[in-house]
Amino acid sequence: MNFKRLRGFALLALAGLVLSGCERPPIDTVQVGFRGTGMELVYNPRTLADQQALNTPPPALPEADKSGPRAGAVYKNVKVLGNLSVGEFNRLMVGYTQWIAPEQGCGYCHNLNNFADDSLYTKVVARRMTEMTLHLNATWKNHVAETGVTCHTCHRGQPVPGKIWFKPDESKLAKGLLGQRNGQNAPAPSVAYSSLPNDPFSAYLLKDNRIRQISQTALPQGINGNGSSTQATEATYGFMMHMSDSLGVNCAFCHNSRNFSNWQESPPQRAVAWHGIRMVRELNNEFIEPLTKTFPANRLGPTGDVAKINCATCHQGAYKPLWGEQMAKNWPELRGASSRPIKTAAGGSGR
Ligand code: HEC
Numbered sequence: 093m094n095f096k097r098l099r100g101f102a103l104l105a106l107a108g109l110v111l112s113g114c115e116r117p118p119i120d121t122v123q124v125g126f127r128g129t130g131m132e133l134v135y136n137p138r139t140l141a142d143q144q145a146l147n148t149p150p151p152a153l154p155e156a157d158k159s160g161p162r163a164g165a166v167y168k169n170v171k172v173l174g175n176l177s178v179g180e181f182n183r184l185m186v187g188y189t190q191w192i193a194p195e196q197g198c199g200y201c202h203n204l205n206n207f208a209d210d211s212l213y214t215k216v217v218a219r220r221m222t223e224m225t226l227h228l229n230a231t232w233k234n235h236v237a238e239t240g241v242t243c244h245t246c247h248r249g250q251p252v253p254g255k256i257w258f259k260p261d262e263s264k265l266a267k268g269l270l271g272q273r274n275g276q277n278a279p280a281p282s283v284a285y286s287s288l289p290n291d292p293f294s295a296y297l298l299k300d301n302r303i304r305q306i307s308q309t310a311l312p313q314g315i316n317g318n319g320s321s322t323q324a325t326e327a328t329y330g331f332m333m334h335m336s337d338s339l340g341v342n343c344a345f346c347h348n349s350r351n352f353s354n355w356q357e358s359p360p361q362r363a364v365a366w367h368g369i370r371m372v373r374e375l376n377n378e379f380i381e382p383l384t385k386t387f388p389a390n391r392l393g394p395t396g397d398v399a400k401i402n403c404a405t406c407h408q409g410a411y412k413p414l415w416g417e418q419m420a421k422n423w424p425e426l427r428g429a430s431s432r433p434i435k436t437a438a439g440g441s442g443r
């Protein structure tokens with residue numbers, strides 16, 4: 093074998109190694125825009141098959157009797173679910189156990205000697221989560237529509253949802269000679285392993301920093317000082333990577349890539365996503381952050397913040413959570429009114 097042949101083989105082997113990092117065929121493409129616009133979604137049937145179990149909801153429980161005395165009158169310490177009948181109330185408790193603590197049982201949230209007792213933090217959190225879920229189904233129809241959500245949408249049979257986020261510990265990022273890295277160039281799962289800034293959440297899902305950066309004027313920093321910058325644009329792209337990754341789609345699900353900015357040319361899903369961003373921001377600010385002191389230290393992040401919600405918490409890699417299965421339909425208990433007014437500052441309206 094001459095040297096050239098050998099080098100050929102070596103290159104071939106190297107190419108094989110490099111390509112093994114890519115997805116193995118078959119790949120399905122679905123056209124979602126006009127011909128020639130390149131608006132296509134790429135799916136891998138193998139990945140979809142792997143997600144089947146995650147997206148299959150647990151079997152529904154038989155409907156409960158809606159008549160009879162109200163839970164608020166029968167039990168001692170029911171603050172939110174007081175309007176339910178005793179039958180509906182107990183059906184929901186079985187649901188809670190199935191969705192959040194199937195292995196631990198009622199005792200995960202309850203002192204089994206006194207169900208009215210609020211001494212376990214899990215019960216206090218679950219009560220606020222109940223208000224959050226009622227609020228989601230009633231106020232955020234422009235995102236969750238009639239599909240709605242239940243506790244299972246996020247929890248999927250475990251106390252801590254599989255997809256949550258904390259603020260990264262900035263002190264761990266390289267400084268000194270390397271300067272402030274802006275959380276960049278250290279491929280992070282939060283931005284689908286791109287080298288974009290690794291905390292795409294604090295700015296948009298907690299604070300309301302501006303996402304749209306494409307200038308509408310010739311001079312970006314000019315007279316009207318619109319403040320667009322390369323750094324802010326990188327943060328936008330990091331967040332877009334998170335949104336695509338969470339939904340298991342690519343950019344064309346929400347954009348016509350010939351003009352990312354233009355709403356008229358964007359698929360309707362982009363508007364749903366716009367409301368989704370405002371919804372998640374409200375959930376984190378109104379429901380999750382105020383629970384920080386309720387959680388024990390071992391549940392908090394590296395900087396002492398509480399586990400928060402992002403697009404993946406509900407979607408978990410699917411374009412619609414549970415592939416659009418209308419699970420909430422079987423849970424009218426979570427679509428009614430709370431027996432105490434739900435306090436939120438923003439009241440479900442988006443900016
Ligand atoms: C994920 C947490 C969670 C699990 C698991 C759970 N519960 Fe509850 N339970 C609550 C919350 C929260 C309340 C209070 C609801 C309210 O204030 O509206 C409550 C209230 C109750 C009450 C009313 C007690 C009173 O007198 O005030 C009963 C009874 C009850 N649960 C029974 C059960 C049973 C039985 C199970 C197991 C099948 C169970 N729960 C599992 C969270 C839970």
Ligand code: HEC
Binds near residue numbers: 219244
């Ligand atoms: C939009 C997503 C979402 C929904 C819907 C949701 N949760 Fe949660 N839940 C979370 C997040 C995020 C946490 C914080 C994780 C942690 O415990 O550190 C959490 C934590 C909890 C905990 C504390 C668990 C622990 O071990 O620390 C309980 C209990 C709980 N939720 C109950 C419920 C109940 C009951 C419902 C339905 C009425 C519900 N959740 C609906 C996102 C959600």
Ligand code: HEC
Binds near residue numbers: 335342345
């Ligand atoms: C799930 C829907 C969705 C996906 C997927 C998505 N985007 Fe976006 N994108 C939006 C929304 C909504 C906005 C506007 C956000 C706002 O104003 O709050 C936006 C804004 C943008 C902007 C700013 C436009 C401007 O006017 O400055 C760019 C650039 C962008 N997206 C690029 C991308 C890229 C690149 C991808 C793929 C990696 C992507 N997007 C994937 C929904 C999406």
Ligand code: HEC
Binds near residue numbers: 361404406407411
């Ligand atoms: C509280 C749970 C929850 C969270 C968090 C969430 N979504 Fe959704 N999303 C849903 C539900 C439920 C639907 C299905 C609504 C329907 O059937 O039309 C949905 C639908 C969508 C759709 C429309 C899909 C289609 O095919 O029409 C888009 C786009 C979307 N979500 C984007 C996002 C983005 C982006 C985020 C994060 C900023 C996000 N979602 C966060 C629950 C959630």
